[in-house]
Amino acid sequence: MFKKTVDYVRQYYSDHLYNCKIKNGSVQIPYLVNDSWSKWNFDVLKNPDLLQIVNTNKCDYPINLKCIEKRKKEGKHLVDNPSLFLHSVQEKNGMISIEAGVYSYFQRISFVYDFERETYRRVYGKFLKKEQIRRKYLPENIPSSFSSQNTVPLGADVAVIIKKNGQYLVCTHKRSEECANYQGITMVVPSFGFGNASKSSNPLLYSILSEFSEELFDRKEMEEPDNYLNPEWFYQQYEEIVDILKLQNTGEVSIRVIGGGFDVIGGFFNINMMLVVENETISDKLFNRIHGNWETSFGTIKFIPINSDEMENLLLNNRLSPSSAFAISRAISLL
Numbered sequence: 001m002f003k004k005t006v007d008y009v010r011q012y013y014s015d016h017l018y019n020c021k022i023k024n025g026s027v028q029i030p031y032l033v034n035d036s037w038s039k040w041n042f043d044v045l046k047n048p049d050l051l052q053i054v055n056t057n058k059c060d061y062p063i064n065l066k067c068i069e070k071r072k073k074e075g076k077h078l079v080d081n082p083s084l085f086l087h088s089v090q091e092k093n094g095m096i097s098i099e100a101g102v103y104s105y106f107q108r109i110s111f112v113y114d115f116e117r118e119t120y121r122r123v124y125g126k127f128l129k130k131e132q133i134r135r136k137y138l139p140e141n142i143p144s145s146f147s148s149q150n151t152v153p154l155g156a157d158v159a160v161i162i163k164k165n166g167q168y169l170v171c172t173h174k175r176s177e178e179c180a181n182y183q184g185i186t187m188v189v190p191s192f193g194f195g196n197a198s199k200s201s202n203p204l205l206y207s208i209l210s211e212f213s214e215e216l217f218d219r220k221e222m223e224e225p226d227n228y229l230n231p232e233w234f235y236q237q238y239e240e241i242v243d244i245l246k247l248q249n250t251g252e253v254s255i256r257v258i259g260g261g262f263d264v265i266g267g268f269f270n271i272n273m274m275l276v277v278e279n280e281t282i283s284d285k286l287f288n289r290i291h292g293n294w295e296t297s298f299g300t301i302k303f304i305p306i307n308s309d310e311m312e313n314l315l316l317n318n319r320l321s322p323s324s325a326f327a328i329s330r331a332i333s334l335l
Contacts, residue, residue, distance in 0.1 A: 023312040031322035033261040048202035058150040064110035115267030153268035156191040162283035169303035218293040252279040
């Protein structure tokens with residue numbers, strides 16, 4: 001199945017499939033990058049404008065009500081929270097600026113569902129219609145700077161890495177059947193949608209830490225909108241976040257954007273990041289306390305040596321989502 005999908009993608013983007021390397025294993029994954037995106041390395045703490053929220057209502061992708069109702073009946077956890085779509089990616093003077101607008105999560109799920117259905121019908125079915133969604137919304141080539149038609153969903157995958165006994169370990173989890181997409185696939189910490197990121201002074205930092213606290217420790221986001229007027233409010237709510245941000249002054253924590261690309265199975269643009277905790281006391285604390293949330297299949301969240309046989313096997317057996325494979329591969333090269 002994987003080979004057929006990659007072969008199909010080659011029809012459109014022969015030069016942009018990523019050659020992912022973990023330990024001695026190497027495979028092409030259906031994740032589209034260019035030379036620039038594959039080498040991004042930007043400090044999120046020092047550059048709060050890497051992601052900018054823009055006011056626009058141009059996202060008019062139709063909500064697929066049949067898809068929403070079908071997935072709800074299947075037991076999928078769907079709430080129409082604020083989500084983000086890609087407006088533009090700009091590179092200038094060695095820096096990047098990613099603009100995004102706020103839209104409905106149901107629009108996001110509808111796009112991903114329609115895109116996946118179109119892709120799999122082409123690859124495995126007898127449907128030979130023109131690829132309407134792919135041709136309309138994804139760029140024909142992958143320029144470093146571009147503007148989308150404001151309907152491409154935006155996501156982020158974060159490789160959360162700790163240092164334990166002198167070894168780097170990365171947090172992974174197997175997605176539960178309640179998730180709307182990538183059920184049963186192993187991922188790093190995903191940030192699908194970003195929620196109320198528009199009210200933060202540093203949307204990427206907010207995104208990574210809100211998903212970090214929710215998905216690793218089952219911390220429910222507090223719905224107190226007035227407090228978002230103070231961008232520091234969220235960061236003081238949870239012990240795990242406070243512990244990490246206290247390390248800023250010691251140089252023992254790093255939060256970086258390490259790449260970006262299109263997931264051509266789901267059709268969304270992904271920002272890839274990594275959070276590295278070098279302090280072994282805090283690392284032990286994180287290691288012993290993670291337990292996951294509803295998105296994690298029971299007992300599957302854990303820290304794995306980042307450049308290990310176990311991680312290589314996940315890659316070679318196609319058990320890593322494309323964006324997670326890219327994030328881990330990039331993190332290995334940087335560490």
